[in-house]
Amino acid sequence: MERMTKRDGVNGSMFDRFSLLHFGAGAIKQRLGLSIEGTIALAILWEAVEDDLKDRFPRSFPHASHDSKRNAMGDVISSLAGFYVAKKLKR
Secondary structure (H helix, E strand, O other): OOOOOOOOOOOOOOOOOHHHHHHHHHHHHHHHOOOOOHHHHHHHHHHHHHHHHHHHHHHOOOOOOOOOOOHHHHHHHHHHHHHHHHHHHHH
């Protein structure tokens, strides 16, 4: 069952309330020593499987609507931003 989202709602706009979670995930990946390439790969992989996981296990997600393409891109950008901020703070 496909759960679509409104274009400007949660999982619809480029950045939403879950952007902070993706930012934190990027920061954690950097602190764990993952490379920028690994961080990008994991962020994109997550976005590729997320909607399928939401269909299979909707109760595991606080908001199980599918991500728009804009939102998926924003999630990857948020993860990269978290990675770079953690890297700057580490110095």
